[in-house]
Amino acid sequence: MSKMYPRDDVVFRDPTSIQKQQGFSAFWKIFLSQQKESNARAMAFKSELSHPSSNDVEQILRNVDDIKQQICTLKLDMASASVQRQKAQIQIQLSNSEYKSYSEYSEGLRREIEATIVEKEFVDLARIESENEIKRIKASHETDAANFIESMEKVKSRTIQLREEIKAGETLQKKLGITASELNALHHEMEFVRLMEKNNLKTRYVKDEQEVADLSSLQSSKVELDAAKKELSWLKQEGFGIMDVMDVTRKELSHIAKEKENCRREVKEYESRVELLEAKLHEAMSMMESASAAETRADAIVASLSVALRQLHSDIGAARREAELVREETKAVRSQTEMTKLRTSESLEERLGAAMEALKNAKASEAMALEELQQVTESTMTERAISSLWSDTITISKSEYYYLIKQGKAATEVAEKKVTAALAWKEVFEAKEKGGREERWAIAAVDQEIRGIDHVTPRSWHNTKLAIAMPRRSLHVSGISGRINGQISSLSLLKKQPSLKSIAPRLTLDSKKKGKVMEKVVSFLNGHRSCRNIKASA
Structure with a gap:
């Protein structure tokens, strides 16, 4: 009998795992194409940034934001790739566990098949022994039947x-009865003759001849009687012998009947044993049929398992190859990301230096403008305070009015640009915060400079006496980094009424509200990216 055992190089294939692996390979192709595009954009941006201009700061910041977004997308793609790799490893582990379970199941089936084969051999031996015993019982039954x-x-x-002898004895008995009756008749005649002789003594002489004849007849009858007696005794002896023979025949007949009963019992026992052997033979045949059916099922299962194990082996090989490809691709992606990080960090350092210089220049120009403004405001405040002592109205020129409006708009624009630049630098340095200690120092320096710019407070524009003389109206100016929202309505009123009537107007800085504005700026720089504009309330 040909046996089929499972091979060790057989693998089961899961269609869902194949689809996942195909989707993972397609995802990697898309990811590599996106990475190539992002690298090309980074190289083009680096070439553009090799000769930056002072008027292109906003475009640089936008490009920095794009680069940061691309880096974030690359990081997300790397994370998704690692997740896909972990999923592939989990699939490989699951396929390995399935392979182990199928191999154990095939081993159990192989053992069951071997056990069924051994049982089949035992059943064959029992069948052969039962057939031999049936043949021997049939032969003994045939010999016993022939002997019987x-x-x-x-x-x-x-x-x-014996029946013939009994019939012959019965005929002899009848003959003996007839002879006995004749002998009795002769005996009665002899007695009658003797009586006649005694009674007829006188007539004896007359009848001598007759007596002689009678005597001769009597002698002959006596002889016949003796012969009859002898024959009767012989017949009696023969009858006794016949009776003995009949007794022997009766005994033999009873013995034959007993032997017949014993033979019938033995025949019944033989028939019952034959029926038992036939039942055992039927059971053995049914066991053989079930064993053959189990063997066919086991062969089919082993064949399917062998095919499944081959598929599993092929799937494991493909998964391992794909895992190797994924590892190589992840290594390449990591190397490329490191290169892009280095390139972006170098370009960011260069742009940071340029931005720092621009900030220093802007800070110096703003300080000069603040000093000039402070001097002008002090002179105008003193003049207006002196004039307010003698009159109730203060007049300002259109040039001052338009100058105030223009300076407010310029201050708002500069503040917005500074806030956006600070937020962009903050995001860049937060992304690069893990790069090293130098970048953290640069971020701290930028934060300190921005705080220094925002915390530049002008001198006292009035003394206590002038403050007492101007209690009615005040024009509140926010910090450089805030917006001028509360002054738009007042400026529109100024446009309609160029001559403002007040007792003593003053121009002051609300230090408390400016402190709140600076706290908001610091919170922006520390990570609150959602708030883009800082408003100063009047």
Whole structure:
């Protein structure tokens, strides 16, 4: 019998795992194409940034934001790639566990097949022994039947002989009865003759001849009587012998009947044993049929398992190859990301230096403008305070009015640009915060400079006496980094009424509200990216 055992190089294939692996390979292709595009954009941006201009700061910041977004997308793609790799490893582990379970199941089936084969061999041996025993029982039954038939024929022949002898004895008994009756008749005649002789003594002489004849007849009758007696005794002896023979035949007939009953019992026992052996033979045949069916099922299962194990082996090989490809691709992606990080960090350092210089220049120009403004405001405040002592109205020129409006707009624009630049630098340095200690120092320096710019407070524009003289109206100016929202309505009123009537107007800085504005700026620089504009409330 040909046996099929499972091979060790057989693998089961899961269609869902194949689809996942195909989707993962397609995702990697898309990811590599996006990475190549981002690298090309970074190189082009670096070439553009090799000769930056002072008027292109906003475009640089936008490009920095794009680069940061691309880096974030690359990081997300790397994270998704690592997740996909972990999923592939989990699939490989699951396929390995399935392979182990199928191999164990195939081993169990192989053992069951071997056990069924051994049981089949035992059943074959039992069947052969039962067939031999059935043949031997049939042969013994045939010999016993032949012996019984012979003994029955002998008994029949003996009974026939005994019946014939019994019939002959009955005829002899009848003959003996007839002879006995004749002898009795002769005896009665002799007695009658003797009586006649005693009574007829006188007539004896007359009848001598007759007596002689009677005597001769009597002697002959005596002789016949003796012969009859002898024959009767012989017949009696023969009758006794016949009776003995009949007793022997009766005993033999009873013995034959007993033997017949024993033979019937043995025949019944043989028939019951034959029925038991036939039942055992039927059971053995059914066991053989079930074993053959189980063997066919086991062969089919082993064939399917072998195919499944081959598929599993092929899937494991493909998964390992794909895992190797994924590892190589991840290594390449990591190297490329490191290169892009280095390039972006170098370009960011260069742009940071340029931005720092621009900030220093802007800070110096703003300080000069603040000093000039402070001097002008102090002179105008003193003049207006002196004039307010003698009159209730203060007049300002259109140039001052338009100058105030223009300076407010310029201050708002500069503040917005500074806030956006600070937020961009903050995001860049937060992304690069893990790069090293130097970048953190640069971020701290930028934060300190921005705080220094925002915390530049002008001198006291009035003394206590002038403050007491101007209690009615005040024009509140926010910090450089805030917006001028509360002054738009007042400026529109100024446009309609160029001559403002007040007792003593003053121009002051609300230090408390400016402190709140600076706290908001610091919170922006520390990570609150959602708030883009800082408003100063009047």
